[in-house]
Amino acid sequence: MTDVTDADTGSCHSCGATDEHVTAVHRMYVVPEDWETKPSQTVEDDIGLWCFSCRTHYPHVLVD
Numbered sequence: 001m002t003d004v005t006d007a008d009t010g011s012c013h014s015c016g017a018t019d020e021h022v023t024a025v026h027r028m029y030v031v032p033e034d035w036e037t038k039p040s041q042t043v044e045d046d047i048g049l050w051c052f053s054c055r056t057h058y059p060h061v062l063v064d
């Protein structure tokens with residue numbers, strides 16, 4: 001995966017790791033299907049800086 005655009009070194013807003021290569025993302029909340037809930041996903045307006053590990057593990061949308 002090559003996402004060098006806007007990559008910068010800093011602390012991750014999600015896990016707090018420092019000296020990580022962080023990328024600007026919108027956090028995405030995914031609601032799994034339930035017996036009375038339809039699956040849905042919500043994208044936050046707020047921008048966070050996430051490290052590679054968080055971008056691997058949590059749903060998000062890259063900021064343009």
Ligand SMILES: [Zn+2]
Nearest residue numbers: 012015051054
């Ligand atoms: Zn992180």
